Amino acid sequence: MLAKKSAMKLGKSIAVIATAALSLSACVGSFASGKDDKQYLDSSASRTEIANSAPSAFPIVASECPEIRVRQGAEAYAIYAKGQSGNAKALRYQAVIDKQSRNCLVSNGLITVKMGVVGRLLAGPKGGSDTVNVPLRFAVERDSLAVFSQKYDIPITITPPSQGEEFVKVVENVAIPYVGGEEIIIWVGFDPKG
Structure with a gap:
């Protein structure tokens, strides 16, 4: 009986970890793929770009x-x-x-x-x-x-x-x-x- 409960807990833990991994991979994938998302890879805004966005910033x-x-x-x-x-x-x-x-x-x-x-x-x-x-x-x-x-x-x-x-x-x-x-x-x- 004790072994059965431990196996059920282990199974639930694996399911939770798998769900979390899928969720994370979806988040990472959405930032790193696609035509429009390439602007976020290894880039920083220039001082001019920052200055141009400032007037509308809070x-x-x-x-x-x-x-x-x-x-x-x-x-x-x-x-x-x-x-x-x-x-x-x-x-x-x-x-x-x-x-x-x-x-x-x-x-x-x-x-x-x-x-x-x-x-x-x-x-x-x-x-x-x-x-x-x-x-x-x-x-x-x-x-x-x-x-x-x-x-x-x-x-x-x-x-x-x-x-x-x-x-x-x-x-x-x-x-x-x-x-x-x-x-x-x-x-x-x-x-x-x-």
Whole structure:
């Protein structure tokens, strides 16, 4: 009885495998045979063919969104009491960037970027109840050439007894020419001089 059940299971397994093999051979055969199907064998679209098809294509999320980096030396911004720059005891406020993020959409030869940061403004020993404008700059480089640069003054208020306040800045719809293969870098950082 046990041998009969095993033989039946084996027979069913062979039938399932045979059906799957026939289905796969039908799929492979339909792509590799026929006059019109030869275009799929060992060929790739040219840049011109891709460009010509782009206007009718739907926007897609970029599979490789440009990296967003904090510019070296611009990761923190300190405000001191007048005439006491660099004196830790005279520090009024310090802003820092905690997180940065970006999102991309590719369509019609453009990559459209949405970028943002989350940061904090912290009160120092000389801090008080005040509103501070934090100078934050976003920039985009394409093959080492600046294609976007904008400074934003973000007003932040710290009200005691709180010693810090979070801020968020998002910039949307920054369009950059994009064919593929370019080196694109998004920069962010504090820019008190610009």
